[in-house]
Structures are given as C-alpha cells and as structure tokens.
Amino acid sequence: MNVLLSNLVLALIWAALTDTMNAGGLVIGFLIGYLVLVLVFRQHPDVRQYRLRVPRMFSFVVFFTKELIMANLKVAYDVLTPIHLMKPGVIAMPLRAESDLEITMLANAISLTPGSLSLDVSSYRKVLYVHIMYLDNEEDVMNELKRMETKILRVMR
Known part of the structure; x- marks a missing residue:
C-alpha cells in the first residue's frame, strides 16, 4: 500500500478511536501515523523517501498560506483605495x-x-x-x- 495512503488510514483510525473526527484530530492522527511509519518501517525505501517528503509538504503549506495572505492583502488594499x-x-x-x-x-x-x-x-x-x-x-x-x-x-x- 502507498505510504501516504497508509498514513491517511492511520490518521482516520486515530480520529475514530479518540472520537475527534475534526481537522485537529486528523492532523494529530496524521502526525502520529507519520511517526509510527517512520519508526517501524524506517528501512523501507518508500518510507525513507516519505520521511523527507512530509516535512517539505508542511513547509510548502506554510509558505503558500503566507503567499496567499500577502497577495490577498495587496489586492484588497488596491481595491479599497482610490x-x-x-x-x-x-x-x-x-x-x-x-x-x-x-x-x-x-x-x-x-x-x-x-x-x-x-x-x-x-x-x-x-x-x-x-x-x-x-x-x-x-x-x-x-x-x-x-x-x-x-x-x-x-x-x-
């Protein structure tokens, strides 16, 4: 099974077991699933690559969110000023x-x-x-x- 899919399944299982089927519960479940996969299957080549990819993905989400906010503010300022x-x-x-x-x-x-x-x-x-x-x-x-x-x-x- 794909490592990302395994991580998502673990996140859903975590959220279901802890009765936190919301964004926060899923994020915590995803992080716990990530740690489990990295620690248990650390020698598997797909997991080694995935171990690097997830932090990069979070880095991109933070970067893109910042860019999105800044661009929205710039356009809003331009629209609201004469x-x-x-x-x-x-x-x-x-x-x-x-x-x-x-x-x-x-x-x-x-x-x-x-x-x-x-x-x-x-x-x-x-x-x-x-x-x-x-x-x-x-x-x-x-x-x-x-x-x-x-x-x-x-x-x-």
Whole structure:
C-alpha cells in the first residue's frame, strides 16, 4: 500500500478511536501515523523517501498560506483605495518542472494566488505564461514564481 495512503488510514483510525473526527484530530492522527511509519518501517525505501517528503509538504503549506495572505492583502488594499497600483503584464516563466503533475501543481498554485493567473504552457512544456496584476519589477516577480516552483518540486520529487 502507498505510504501516504497508509498514513491517511492511520490518521482516520486515530480520529475514530479518540472520537475527534475534526481537522485537529486528523492532523494529530496524521502526525502520529507519520511517526509510527517512520519508526517501524524506517528501512523501507518508500518510507525513507516519505520521511523527507512530509516535512517539505508542511513547509510548502506554510509558505503558500503566507503567499496567499500577502497577495490577498495587496489586492484588497488596491481595491479599497482610490489609487490603483496595478501594472498588469504577461511574463514567460522558464520551467524546471517536467511532469504533467508538477506543471499542473505549479500552474494551479499560481492561479490560486490573487493577482496572478496561469495562462498557458508552451507546446514543448518548458515555458509557463503567467498574467501578473502587479508587474512592477519583472525580476522580483520571476524570483517569487521560481521560489514557488522550487518548493513544489521539493515536495513532488
């Protein structure tokens, strides 16, 4: 069975046994299941890889939540004030992501962030075209997008 699926099953079992079928109970169950899998099956190659992937996944969730909040505040400020700071533009972002899943995860993360929208992937899958609402400095925007791609690739690979 897949290690992630095993961890999710352990989280559900924990939540059912402790009668805490809510987000907090599931998160605690997930963490306990993670520890059980890592300690009991530490020599299994899939578990060794999974042991590294879960902290990276939590790191990405924290990073993405912060980016989401900051982008929401920026757009809300621009909407609520009489002076509009928008400088829209489209940039071509070179991709390091290779698989369809990696490209899709990146494109969705970009589109979920207010002020940016993934438009298209080049036919040879090496460039992602992104509409940016605040394109003040193309280099800074590109660095932010690259940082997001790096975080996603660390989780996926």
